[in-house]
Amino acid sequence: METVLEALKLMGKATAREISARMKIDVREILGILREHEELEQIELVNGWWQLTGTGAKTPRVKPAVPAVKVVNSKERPASPAVATPARKINxxxxxxxxxxxxxxxxxxxxxxxxxxxxxxxxxxxxxxxxxxxxxxxxxxxxxxxxAPKALTTKLPAVDDVIQQPEPAVPATRSDAEFLDAIPQMAKCQAAEMVCPTPKSIAAEIRRTKSRLNQLEELRVTVRRLARQQRALGF
CATH class of the missing domain: 1.10.10.10 (Winged helix-like DNA-binding domain superfamily/Winged helix DNA-binding domain)
Known part of the structure; x- marks a missing residue:
């Protein structure tokens, strides 16, 4: 069975997918094999192509520089920045x-x-x-x-100087006889022994009042008609 090194020797340079297609092996497995050979410095990856070591221009590997750790003496440590004092709340x-x-x-x-x-x-x-x-x-x-200068405080009036508000007079209670006398004449009963009008008498009074009202309305219409006639005749 052909190995990865033999395949690269014949192909010169190739990608991992091309090597996988040639050897009919899964590309993930091919990548694992390529990484192992790269750690052994048998192959190298140049511009995305895998090739045998020394067959092409090899990019030198530069190890990252490890920053030097400077030991600072406790006496030389810079002072921590002063924390600003919060402003005092005022009113x-x-x-x-x-x-x-x-x-x-x-x-x-x-x-x-x-x-x-x-x-x-x-x-x-x-x-x-x-x-x-x-x-x-x-x-x-x-x-x-x-x-601002304080305003002069107004002196409160003495209790004796306060004008006493007169209390409202309590209306005198009227007797039953005075209350009945205050009822209009039309609402009084004819009988002396009655203390309130009957519905019949109230209905009669309503009819008389309506009749009187109708007469007054007719009189008003007549007066208006006469006034118009006088204005038309020039009086």
């Missing part, structure tokens, strides 16, 4: 206290005294300045801030 009360103690201050001065950044001071001052609790004054190109 309006902190800045107001600083201005109360030191008077008018700029944002840079307040940031230095409070141990924070100028941006944090500016953002904290925005709201109280708009509300008028802190006064801002520009001198040249620099803004100075100060606590």
């Amino acid at each position: 309006e009360a902190v800045l107001a206290e600083l201005m109360t103690q030191h008077g008018e201050l700029t944002t840079e001065q307040m940031a230095k005294l409070a141990g924070t950044t100028v941006r944090a001071v500016a953002s904290t001052l925005a709201m109280p300045v708009n509300k008028g609790r802190i006064v801002r004054e520009k001198r040249g190109s620099v803004f100075h801030f100060d606590v």
Whole structure:
């Protein structure tokens, strides 16, 4: 049976697939055989072609340089970078206290005294300045801030000075007789012993009222007609 070395000697140079087709062996098995011969430096891979060692221009193998490990003395070790101290959280009360103690201050001065950044001071001052609790004054190109003067507290009126609101008068309760007298005459019963009108009397009163209403409506129509006639005649 032909070996890989014999096949390469006859073929000169070939790929792993060509060697596999010639020897009728699986290409993965051929690759394993080729790697074994390459480790023994019997063959070499040049530009994708397998060939016997020394038959062509051999690319020299350069071993990767191992970086030298420098032993650093503990005394020569560079100092670790300093960790930045986080800015102190502030609020309006902190800045107001600083201005109360030191008077008018700029944002840079307040940031230095409070141990924070100028941006944090500016953002904290925005709201109280708009509300008028802190006064801002520009001198040249620099803004100075100060606590606004406190408004005079209004004195609460004494208890004796408060005007007593009169209590609403409680309506006097009426007797039954007064209540019945307040009922309209049309709703009163004819009989003295009755305390409320009967449905019949109420119906009669409704009929009389409707009749009176109809008469008034007819009278209104007649008056309007007469008024139109007078205007037409020029009166």
